[in-house]
Amino acid sequence: MSLKAIEVKELAKYYGKQCGIEKVSFTVETGEIYGFIGPNGAGKTTTIRTLLALLHPTSGNASIFGKDCIREAEKIAGDVGYLPTETYYYENMTALELLQYTADLYKVNASDRISELAAKFNLDLKKKISNLSYGNKKKVGIIASLLHQPKLLILDEPTSGLDPLVQQTFIDILKEENKKGMTVLFSSHVLSDVQKVCNRVAILKEGRVIDVQNISELREKGFKKVELNLTEPALPGLFEFEGIADFRQSNNQISFIFHGDLNLIVEKIAQLKLNDIFIEEPTLEEIFFHYYE
Amino acid sequence: MTIFRYEMKQLKGPIIIWSISLFLVIVLILPVYIGMMASADTTVLEGFGGNPMLEAMGVTLDVIATPLGTYAFLTFYVFLACAINGMNMGLKMITKEYMQKTADFILTKPHSRGKVFISKILAILSSTLIIGLTYFLASWTGMAIGAGEDYNFLIMAQIAFSIVFIQLIFAAFGLFTGIIFPYIRAPLLVATAVAFVSYVIGSFSNKMGYTVLTYLSPYHYFTSAEIIKTGSYELRFIMLSVLLVCGLLGISYNIFRKKDIITVS
Numbered sequence: 001m002s003l004k005a006i007e008v009k010e011l012a013k014y015y016g017k018q019c020g021i022e023k024v025s026f027t028v029e030t031g032e033i034y035g036f037i038g039p040n041g042a043g044k045t046t047t048i049r050t051l052l053a054l055l056h057p058t059s060g061n062a063s064i065f066g067k068d069c070i071r072e073a074e075k076i077a078g079d080v081g082y083l084p085t086e087t088y089y090y091e092n093m094t095a096l097e098l099l100q101y102t103a104d105l106y107k108v109n110a111s112d113r114i115s116e117l118a119a120k121f122n123l124d125l126k127k128k129i130s131n132l133s134y135g136n137k138k139k140v141g142i143i144a145s146l147l148h149q150p151k152l153l154i155l156d157e158p159t160s161g162l163d164p165l166v167q168q169t170f171i172d173i174l175k176e177e178n179k180k181g182m183t184v185l186f187s188s189h190v191l192s193d194v195q196k197v198c199n200r201v202a203i204l205k206e207g208r209v210i211d212v213q214n215i216s217e218l219r220e221k222g223f224k225k226v227e228l229n230l231t232e233p234a235l236p237g238l239f240e241f242e243g244i245a246d247f248r249q250s251n252n253q254i255s256f257i258f259h260g261d262l263n264l265i266v267e268k269i270a271q272l273k274l275n276d277i278f279i280e281e282p283t284l285e286e287i288f289f290h291y292y293e
Numbered sequence: 294m295t296i297f298r299y300e301m302k303q304l305k306g307p308i309i310i311w312s313i314s315l316f317l318v319i320v321l322i323l324p325v326y327i328g329m330m331a332s333a334d335t336t337v338l339e340g341f342g343g344n345p346m347l348e349a350m351g352v353t354l355d356v357i358a359t360p361l362g363t364y365a366f367l368t369f370y371v372f373l374a375c376a377i378n379g380m381n382m383g384l385k386m387i388t389k390e391y392m393q394k395t396a397d398f399i400l401t402k403p404h405s406r407g408k409v410f411i412s413k414i415l416a417i418l419s420s421t422l423i424i425g426l427t428y429f430l431a432s433w434t435g436m437a438i439g440a441g442e443d444y445n446f447l448i449m450a451q452i453a454f455s456i457v458f459i460q461l462i463f464a465a466f467g468l469f470t471g472i473i474f475p476y477i478r479a480p481l482l483v484a485t486a487v488a489f490v491s492y493v494i495g496s497f498s499n500k501m502g503y504t505v506l507t508y509l510s511p512y513h514y515f516t517s518a519e520i521i522k523t524g525s526y527e528l529r530f531i532m533l534s535v536l537l538v539c540g541l542l543g544i545s546y547n548i549f550r551k552k553d554i555i556t557v558s
Contacts, residue, residue: 015555052401054554078403088394104295105402144398 003066005030005152005183006051011060013046020046021207023060028185030065030151033178035194035215036187038204044187045085046207048156051185052082064152078106081150085157087141089129095140096125099147106148117143120169134161142170152183159193171197192283225282226265228254229275238268246286257282296399296409300416304382308420311378312427315371319428323367323435327360356518360440361448364432365517368452371428372459372512373488379460380484382420383467384477386413387549391475396554406550414542417464425457448520455515455526458534462511463488465541472545472552508533 006028013020021043028034036044049055051062053073062069064076089098096114103110118125121139129137138161145153153174159167174184174197188194194201195215203211228234230252239247243260252275258265269277356362390396399409432453436444467484470477477483495510497503507513514530 049554054397054400056551056553074403074405074408077401080401082397082401084397086394089398090395091393101295101299102398102402105399105404107295107403 003030004028004063005032006034006062006064006185007066008047008051008062009060011047011050011062012058013050013055014058019207020055021050024204024207024209025060026202026209026212028183030183031178031181032199033174033184033186033197035198035201036185036204037189037191037194037201039189041206042204043207044189044204045156047204048082048154048185048187051154052077052080078148079151081145081148081153083138083141083145083153083155083158085160087137089137089140091130092128094126094128095123095132095136098129098140099125099143102144103147108148110147113147113149114143117146117173120173121166135163135166138162139166142173146173146177149177150182152185153177154185154187156187157189158186159188159190167193195283223282223287224258224262224265225278225280225286226254226256226258226269227278228269228272229277230254231273231275234272238271257286294412296404296412297415300386300413301419304416304420307378307382308423311424315374315424315428316431319367319371319431319435320438323364323432324439326363326367327436327439330358330363331360356521359521360436360444361452361521362517363439364436364444364449365452365521368432368455368517369512371456372515373492375424375456375460376463376488376491376512377481377484378424379417379421379463380467380470380487381481382417382460383464383469384471384480384484385467386417387468387471388475388477388480392478400554407546410546410549414468417468418461421457421460421464424460425454428456429453445524448524451520451526452515452517455517455520458515458531459511461538462514462534465538465545469541469545472548511537 004027006026008024008026011024012022024043024047026034036047038044046055050057051064051069053070053076056070065079067076069076090101093101095118099110099114103114114125121143123136123139123143127136129140132140138158142158145155158170162170171193174186178184184197186194186198198215200212200214202209203213233252234249234254239254239256241264243258243264245257245259247256248254357366390399400406404412429450432449433446436449463484466487467480470483470487471480491510492512494506495513498506498510499513511534514534515526519527
């Protein structure tokens with residue numbers, strides 16, 4: 001049996017009486033790219049910070065490569081790279097000094113790796129951190145999280161602040177490292193990013209994991225975005241049944257997302273006089289809304 | 294060692310500035326004061342009679358007229374500066390990680406929180422020792438210029454190294470305060486306020502005879518007059534200092550190891 005990269009069981013974190021996460025459970029297999037999606041405040045960052053022992057859980061437990069996240073945090077940290085949402089570093093250091101310090105902290109000689117990654121991201125290593133733009137600080141963060149070739153990379157909103165070209169470079173590097181065996185936990189609310197790289201995704205809502213799905217299944221499982229252009233108004237209540245989400249009607253235009261038995265929806269549509277019909281695969285964002293009704 | 298080396302690099306500037314400043318101040322001023330006091334008539338000495346510093350130090354006029362008394366008088370001002378430096382150093386050691394939001398960076402590396410904390414303490418200890426040693430060398434030079442060999446070297450050395458204790462006590466208090474209130478924006482201001490409040494409490498207790506309050510003012514743990522009189526530190530205050538520093542650091546260590554880091558939104 002292969003060792004789970006991450007195993008979270010009934011993890012809860014309360015800030016006083018305020019709930020951060022409540023009974024979060026999920027498992028990340030070694031070698032997969034696991035998505036973590038949910039709106040702001042869903043508990044993604046709280047879960048990640050608990051995995052990294054920056055927060056102590058109120059109850060439940062979490063392990064990384066079989067080691068307890070709190071008790072064995074120091075041992076775990078050597079195998080983990082972490083990119084926070086916002087990257088803050090010692091402002092008086094140059095990018096190179098910061099990265100060398102990071103390498104020293106991991107006890108690795110990463111000069112070649114730093115140069116290689118800096119070239120890929122077109123980052124000037126001689127600049128002081130205080131003089132770097134938000135995007136360039138993020139690049140420093142990405143390099144810092146990858147330079148010791150971690151077995152697990154934890155990314156919290158990694159693409160924010162990066163221009164599309166750099167985002168693509170980053171995603172290419174992720175896929176390349178993943179092929180070499182690196183596991184990735186990819187937290188984002190930019191669902192198209194998750195869609196591009198992840199194998200599976202956990203969906204968080206109000207501090208709980210409400211579903212875990214394969215990305216392909218999530219998109220192929222019968223979620224359809226339907227837009228109807230009618231010649232005469234539809235009968236009221238025709239589309240009021242389970243599986244319909246994001247229903248909108250304006251004059252003779254109807255649109256909704258459907259999840260369920262397709263024959264049922266075809267049967268309903270057959271009762272209408274149509275001018276035009278569009279049935280397409282909804283984006284992950286739209287599927288996401290379906291969960292958050 | 295990596296974190297310790299980094300912290301020492303950060304402290305390099307302040308250590309150099311403090312060492313040079315204290316060296317120059319004591320080497321330039323001490324011989325002048327010793328010469329002035331030695332040749333002063335009774336009227337001049339009586340002018341010192343109302344000086345609150347003397348009252349705070351518990352130094353009498355006959356003591357201040359001696360080279361060691363003069364040195365002790367000047368060192369008391371250095372105590373104040375060192376208290377501010379110690380408190381500021383301890384506070385900043387913690388608050389900088391929160392204010393710069395770098396706690397995430399350092400605490401997600403393969404070094405336990407305990408190791409991070411101990412590295413920071415060692416950096417503070419090294420800094421205070423370097424400054425203390427510089428002050429001792431400066432004092433030795435200043436005394437040699439001003440008093441020749443006409444003084445007790447051991448007493449001078451003890452008075453000089455008192456600043457290490459003062460810095461350490463205030464640094465430990467600074468670390469503790471920083472861990473409880475990690476978002477202090479102006480550590481130097483807080484450090485100055487604490488150093489002065491502690492000084493005022495000490496002076497007040499001395500003047501009013503409230504000996505219990507003296508324990509709240511670490512300056513009085515190393516009263517130069519007492520060192521000159523007995524030839525050594527007061528054992529109870531040395532023990533209290535060690536207890537205070539170890540206690541504050543022990544509590545801080547435990548809180549730091551278990552504290553949630555809520556810095557990045």
